[in-house]
Amino acid sequence: MLTNDSLDVLGILIQHEAKPCFAFWLKMQARRNDLIGDLARDIKADHTARRLKTFESIELHLIKMGACQGAIKALERAGREFEREKNRSSR
Secondary structure (H helix, E strand, C coil), X not given: CCCHHHHHHHHHHHHCCCCCCHHHHHHCCCCCCCHHHHHHXXXXXXXXXXXXCCHHHHXXXXXXXXXXXXXXXXXXXXXXXXXXXXXXXXC
């Protein structure tokens, strides 16, 4: 689900030539009322995940922590959405 807030954040990052960070984008989704929002809130609350920045590092963390299949699917969906937004913002 594309939100104006997340598109604005990505636009600002790109304008300042900063590489968008998946973890930052994911945490910005915490207000959503869907599986991605649930995952974002879980990641924000997980103090051991604070240093994680990439999709891959978060995926590995979830696997190591024994996350349920729903959390992994939510992460995969979030990754696809992040890439779509990133591509849309760079046009």
